[in-house]
Amino acid sequence: MNVKVLSIEPRKETGTFDVLVLIGTEEHKFTMTVDSHLVANQEIQVTNGDRHFSETFKFYQMIALKISKLVSKVYNNQAFELPVDVDESYYKEIAAYV
Helix, strand or coil: CCEEEEEEEECCCCCEEEEEEEECCEEEEEEEEEEEEEECCEEEEEEEECHHHHHHCCCCHHHHHHHHHHHHHHHCCCCCCCCEEECCCHHHHHHCCC
16 A cells, blocks of 8 residues: 555644645545543554545555644654655554564
C-alpha cells in the first residue's frame, strides 16, 4: 500500500487534528485525537482515529501506527517535515524491539 501523509493540521478542539493522507492517487481526510491520561504518576498519550481511519487501515496496522506517531509528534510540538511516505516496511523497525 503506497501511503503518504501530506498534512497534519490542529483543529479548534484541543488535541484534535485533521490529517490529509494520499493513498495511491486518492486523498483521504481523517480526524484524529490525542488524549493524555495520568497512570501511576506517568503521563500516557492515546491517539485515536475516526471511523474512516479505522476502516481504511483495518488490515494495515503498521501504517496506522506510523500515522498515529506522526500525529503524536505534532501534538508534542516535535519537528519533522511533511510529506512523509508511510509503508508496511515500518514493521521491520518495530520487530527489532520485540
